[in-house]
Amino acid sequence: MDQIKIGKFIAQMRKEKGLTQLQLADMLNISNKTVSKWERGNGLPEVSLMLPLCETLGINVNELLTGEKLTDSDxxxxxxxxxxxxxxxxxxxxxxxxxxxxxxxxxxxxxxxxxxxxxxxxxxxxxxxxxxxxxxxxxxxxxxxxxxxxxxAGTFECRYCKARFKPSAAAYIAGAHTITKRRLKCPECGRISYCKKRLTH
Structure with a gap:
């Protein structure tokens, strides 16, 4: 999936709805940094946020993941x-x-x-x-x-805000871990917790 294309599409649909990044973030109960990250193509919305985001922007999940409006035939x-x-x-x-x-x-x-x-x-x-x-x-x-x-391989999911992210090499190596979790600081909410390994972005 083309994260840059998806990010530009989110920004375009947000603007068409007349929303700021902060307003969209407030509607989804997330930080405006998360919306900014999506729009820059530095990550995808986590699964739990895809439906609420699509409803807010007036699109469907398929269009979100494609990064464009789709006709019925497509x-x-x-x-x-x-x-x-x-x-x-x-x-x-x-x-x-x-x-x-x-x-x-x-x-x-x-x-x-x-x-x-x-x-x-x-x-x-x-x-x-x-x-x-x-x-x-x-x-x-x-x-x-x-x-x-x-x-x-994949990403880590914050235990608190459910944001998915890739840690820096230093944070990864220094973080205590179990087989499926690693103690990391979430770049979105700033909390430190045992973040679960996820195989997808």
Whole structure:
């Protein structure tokens, strides 16, 4: 889905209704920063807000996700395309998460193996240090790569305002986490909570 196109469409329909970003935000019980983010193409409305947004703007969800007004003949075709886009995005996110787990496991095992070799066999001190350093670099590199892949897959959903966002690399790495949640600060409401991993935007 073309987020820039959708954002411009939201802005166009809002203006046609004679609403400011703040007025639209108040009608949806969200911040005007969220509306601004949508209109800049930096994110999509979360599922719970799509119907209220469409009702307010006088459009349907299919038109929202397409980023344009649709004729009756285009409606079914675009609905199928939008559905396929959502399915494709979800599948790509699953693949990235799986790849991040595989990369993480393989590199940690390889790093531990190098460190074990350094401790099990006779070798010069410099060689032993080299093996240990190499093992630590492999582990750190693998964990970093796994984090980048996982961070790029989908978004995180704020527990309080339900906004979906991608955290910065620093916030992602520093955030305590469970398997499906990570402790992050929501850029919309500013609250810190365990945000749930979502496979789509």
């Amino acid at each position: 409606y079914k075709k675009k609905a199928e395309e939008n559905m396929m886009d959502l399915v494709k995005e979800k599948e790509e996110s699953k693949k990235k998460i799986l790849l991040s787990v595989i990369v993480g496991i393989i590199t940690v095992i390889a790093g531990i193996a190098l460190i074990c070799v350094a401790g099990m066999f006779e070798m010069a001190v410099q060689t032993r240090i080299l093996f240990i350093a190499l093992g630590l670099i492999v582990i750190a590199g693998g964990i970093f790569t796994a984090c980048v892949l996982d961070m790029d």
